[in-house]
Amino acid sequence: MLEAADLMVFYENMLALNNIGVKCAERQIVGVFGANSAGKSTLMYTLSGIMEDIRKKEEMAGGERITVLGQIEYLGQDIMGLKPSARARKGIVLCPERRRIFKESSVIENLRIGGYLASKSQAKETLDYTFELFPPLKRLKKRIGGFLSGGEQQMLAIGRALMAQPKLLLLDEPLLGLSPLIQSLLVRATRGIRDERGISIIITEQYARPVLPIVEYAYILENGAAVLEGSRDEVLNNPDVRSAYFGMSEQ
Amino acid sequence: MEQRRKERLDRGVKVRSDGLYALMSWRELSYLTLPRLVLILGIIVLPFVMPNMYWQRVISIVCIYALLALSFDFLAHFLGLVSLGGAFLIGVGGYISAILNTTFGLSPFVTIPIATIVGAAVCTLLLFPCLPLRGVYFAIVTLMYPLALKRVIEALDLFGGTNGILGVDSFPNSWVEQYFVIAMVLLFLFGTRRLVNTDLGLVFRAVKDNDQAVKASGMSITYYKAIAVFIASGMGCLGGACIVHIFMWSGISLFALDFSIIPIAATVIGGGGTLVGPVLGAFILVPISELLREFGTLRIVFYSLALMAFIVFRSEGIMVYGERKYHQFERWVKV
Numbered sequence: 001m002l003e004a005a006d007l008m009v010f011y012e013n014m015l016a017l018n019n020i021g022v023k024c025a026e027r028q029i030v031g032v033f034g035a036n037s038a039g040k041s042t043l044m045y046t047l048s049g050i051m052e053d054i055r056k057k058e059e060m061a062g063g064e065r066i067t068v069l070g071q072i073e074y075l076g077q078d079i080m081g082l083k084p085s086a087r088a089r090k091g092i093v094l095c096p097e098r099r100r101i102f103k104e105s106s107v108i109e110n111l112r113i114g115g116y117l118a119s120k121s122q123a124k125e126t127l128d129y130t131f132e133l134f135p136p137l138k139r140l141k142k143r144i145g146g147f148l149s150g151g152e153q154q155m156l157a158i159g160r161a162l163m164a165q166p167k168l169l170l171l172d173e174p175l176l177g178l179s180p181l182i183q184s185l186l187v188r189a190t191r192g193i194r195d196e197r198g199i200s201i202i203i204t205e206q207y208a209r210p211v212l213p214i215v216e217y218a219y220i221l222e223n224g225a226a227v228l229e230g231s232r233d234e235v236l237n238n239p240d241v242r243s244a245y246f247g248m249s250e251q
Numbered sequence: 252m253e254q255r256r257k258e259r260l261d262r263g264v265k266v267r268s269d270g271l272y273a274l275m276s277w278r279e280l281s282y283l284t285l286p287r288l289v290l291i292l293g294i295i296v297l298p299f300v301m302p303n304m305y306w307q308r309v310i311s312i313v314c315i316y317a318l319l320a321l322s323f324d325f326l327a328h329f330l331g332l333v334s335l336g337g338a339f340l341i342g343v344g345g346y347i348s349a350i351l352n353t354t355f356g357l358s359p360f361v362t363i364p365i366a367t368i369v370g371a372a373v374c375t376l377l378l379f380p381c382l383p384l385r386g387v388y389f390a391i392v393t394l395m396y397p398l399a400l401k402r403v404i405e406a407l408d409l410f411g412g413t414n415g416i417l418g419v420d421s422f423p424n425s426w427v428e429q430y431f432v433i434a435m436v437l438l439f440l441f442g443t444r445r446l447v448n449t450d451l452g453l454v455f456r457a458v459k460d461n462d463q464a465v466k467a468s469g470m471s472i473t474y475y476k477a478i479a480v481f482i483a484s485g486m487g488c489l490g491g492a493c494i495v496h497i498f499m500w501s502g503i504s505l506f507a508l509d510f511s512i513i514p515i516a517a518t519v520i521g522g523g524g525t526l527v528g529p530v531l532g533a534f535i536l537v538p539i540s541e542l543l544r545e546f547g548t549l550r551i552v553f554y555s556l557a558l559m560a561f562i563v564f565r566s567e568g569i570m571v572y573g574e575r576k577y578h579q580f581e582r583w584v585k586v
Contacts, residue, residue, distance in 0.1 A: 008586060013258055062522075062567025062575065067256040069586060 001026045001200050002047070002092075002168055007070035009042050009051065009224075016042045018225040020070075024168065024200050029190070029214050032204040033245050034221030040204040041097050043221070044172045047072065047202070048094035049084035074168070089117060091167030095174065099157040103146035107137055107156055110145050114160030122165060129197070130159035133189050151182035158186070162193065169193065171203040175210055183210045190214060208245045212236070220245065254586045265578045286577065290527065291437060294534075298429045307425055311497050313537045314432035315341075315490040318439060320514035320521070320529035322486040325443050328524035329452065330479045331385075331459035336378075336393025337510040340487020341494060342400060342503075344370040348492035349416040349501035359420055363492040370488030375481045382476045385462060397506040404503055415502025419495055432493050436530060439486050444526050446482070455479055513537065520561055522568020531569060 002024045009017040017039045024030045034040050045051040046068060055066040072080050079087055084094075102110050111130060115123035131138040134155040140148065145156060154174055161169055171190065175183045191214040193199055205211050208218070218235045220228040228241060235241055268279040301307045319337040326332045348366035351357050357365075377396065381388040405413055422428035446452050454475050457465050462472045495501045514529065517536050521528030539557070543550035565572065 008254075010256060013260070060566045062571040065257065065259060069254050069256065 001028075002072070002074050002202075004047060004072045005070060007043070007046060007072070008068070009039075009046055010065075010067040012064045012066075016224050017046065018223075020219075020221070020224075020226050022047070022202070022219060023217075024202055027194060027198050027200060028216050029194055029201045029203065031208065031211055031215035031218040032202060032221060033206070033208045033218060034204075035206060037223070038221040039224040040206075040221060041172055042224075044094060044097075044170050044202075044204060048092055048170055049079075049082055049087040050094065050096075052081070053084055088164055091165070092170065093161045093164045093166035093168070094170045095157050095161040095172065097172040098176065099150075099153045101145045101148075101153050101156050101160065104144065106142050106144055107148070108141045110156055110160050111137075111163050114163030116164070118163060118165050123163065126163050126165065130162055133162075133192060134159060151178050151186075154178060154182075154186060155189075158189070158193075162197075162199075166199055168200045168202070171201060173204055173206070175205060175207075180210075187211055187214055255583045256586055257581050258584045259575075259579045259581050261579055294433055294437065295430075297433075298426070304425065307429060308497070309538060309541050311429055311432050311493070313534055314429075314436045315494050316510075316513055316517065316537050317436050317530040317533035318432075318486045318490040319510060320517040320533045321436075321439055321443060321526060322483040323514045324518045324523055324526055324529040325447075325486075326479060326483045327518070329447050329455045329459060330476060331462075332476065332480070333387075333390045334393045334483070335390050335511050335515075336374075336396055337487060337512075337514050338397035338506045338508060339393055339400070339511075340370070340374060340484050341491035341510045342397055342505040343373055343484075344488025344491025345495040345501050345505045346410055346416075346491075347373075347488070349419045349495045350410065352419050352496070353416055359422055359496045363489065363496070366492035367485050367489040370491065371481050371485035374484035374488065375477055378480055378484075379473075379477065382480065383473045394511070397508075397511070401503045401506040411502070413503065415500055415504075417500055419499045419501060421499045422496055428493075428497060435489060435493070439489075440526060440530055443482075447526070451475075451478070513540075516558055518568075519558070519566075520569060522570035522572070525568070525570040525574070528568050528570030535569075 002022070004023075005021045007017050007020045007022070008015070020039070020043065022030070022032070022043065032040055032043060042051070045054065051066065051068055055068065058064050058066055068080075070080065071078060074087075074090065074092065077090075079090065079092075082090075088094075102113060105113065111127060112123070115126065118126060136152055137155055137159060140152060145153065148156060154176075158171070158174065161171075174186055174190070178186070187210055190201060190203065190211075194201055194214075203211055203215070208215075212232065215232055217231055218229065219226050220235065220241060228235060228238060230238075264279060264282045267273070268282050273279040273283055297310055298307055301310060319340070322340070323334055323337065326334045344366045347370050348359075348362045351362040351365060352359065378389070378392060381392045404410060410416055422431065447455065454465065454470060458472050458475055465472050465475075491505060494505070513536060514533070517532030518529040519532070520536060521530065521532030523529070540550065540554055543553050546553065
């Protein structure tokens with residue numbers, strides 16, 4: 001479905017992504033794991049096209065020069081250089097790190113903004129699905145986004161991304177700063193989204209353990225390069241990875 | 252396929268002159284000091300190369316706009332306070348200076364410092380209520396004061412009403428006038444550049460970045476904002492006091508919106524946050540607007556077109572662009 005090859009991103013002279021190739025098949029959940037500064041968010045921005053936007057803004061303000069090289073093929077088309085809005089129209093939707101919900105709009109308004117690309121019936125159907133997936137949101141419909149708790153905000157962010165009718169959903173650190181209970185709820189919901197809606201998902205996380213059960217293929221990033229990739233079991237059985245990313249030590 | 256990207260690197264001489272090594276060779280020393288010397292000497296010889304009295308007068312006005320632009324840039328890019336009140340500062344400083352001069356017969360060299368300090372205090376006091384707030388409040392309040400003061404003076408017939416205060420003393424001669432304002436621009440330019448790198452400047456920038464974190468560090472943002480507003484108002488009031496003695500007249504046209512708008516345009520063109528940029532911007536913009544005077548009212552059209560082109564094609568500003576070209580070079584490299 002999505003195949004990115006030889007991705008390189010430079011922030012001025014700093015290499016943020018080094019020759020990374022990522023593949024995501026239809027109805028697959030792909031995990032991207034790595035520590036801070038490994039390049040997870042850069043990868044997500046590059047895939048979703050936000051990087052084009054950042055690059056342009058930096059250029060206008062006379063800041064850093066950002067260079068993006070490589071190929072991204074999506075559904076048989078080259079989407080490199082497309083604007084983020086065009087990519088969203090093609091079905092690549094990013095749920096950004098730190099949620100970035102519209103803080104001054106209510107929950108229902110947030111969701112309706114997310115549904116800009118959907119037809120009326122689609123939007124209604126997805127809205128119902130979102131409320132079914134995240135029951136707390138239904139209760140908080142009229143609440144202003146900024147007053148929600150972290151977990152509720154994350155649910156809202158995922159719901160908003162779903163409203164855009166994605167074919168490929170990019171979840172950038174969805175578990176950041178959440179309690180284990182909410183984490184497991186979100187992980188279950190993520191699997192539900194894939195199973196029930198047939199959406200492919202690329203998910204990034206620092207600590208792989210909570211999302212591991214649902215991931216089918218995983219990439220481990222270190223300093224902008226993919227040091228290891230493989231199916232869940234392959235990655236899981238690598239002793240270095242086990243201790244570093246999954247919190248399991250060899251006894 | 253061979254892929255290439257453009258790389259930016261610091262020039263060798265910049266790297267060498269970053270540390271103490273700069274003192275060891277003339278090349279590095281001149282690399283550091285030449286741009287400053289060119290600016291200072293350029294401004295100093297400016298009155299000599301002007302063809303006639305009219306253009307010498309323009310130089311004085313340019314310097315006053317430069318002071319205002321400097322004050323705007325200082326507040327906007329180091330405190331995060333967007334001030335639309337250039338006219339307010341000019342008006343307050345101008346009226347204080349004019350009143351002191353005509354009523355008490357003090358010489359310009361006494362009234363200008365008094366107007367600067369008293370005016371800055373008055374402005375800070377009047378702006379004090381909106382200092383604890385964040386957002387557009389400061390901009391709106393600073394925009395409203397000159398409009399309100401203008402009408403108050405008109406309606407209550409204060410300070411000569413619509414006729415203004417006539418018979419204000421001028422500077423001894425035009426050379427003193429020009430070099431006084433030029434000296435003030437240079438003094439405040441290098442003064443604020445020094446200031447923003449001190450500990451106080453550090454707090455200012457912190458207030459801009461995240462005022463809640465500053466509060467959490469046990470500092471009062473209102474206090475620091477008041478200090479900065481005092482300094483910035485001082486620059487504006489100084490400009491106002493000078494303009495009154497240049498035109499030998501003080502009236503409600505001191506509250507004209509030009510004094511609020513042109514400094515902002517100068518900051519955009521020169522490059523915000525550099526402090527030198529806005530001064531250069533004023534030295535470019537105001538003469539251009541004088542040159543366009545023969546087109547009559549159409550000059551505003553040309554003027555706005557030039558501004559818009561600038562914002563679209565070079566939105567970083569002259570100074571940011573220039574600094575980058577001066578310190579860095581670019582080359583294509585294979586990836």
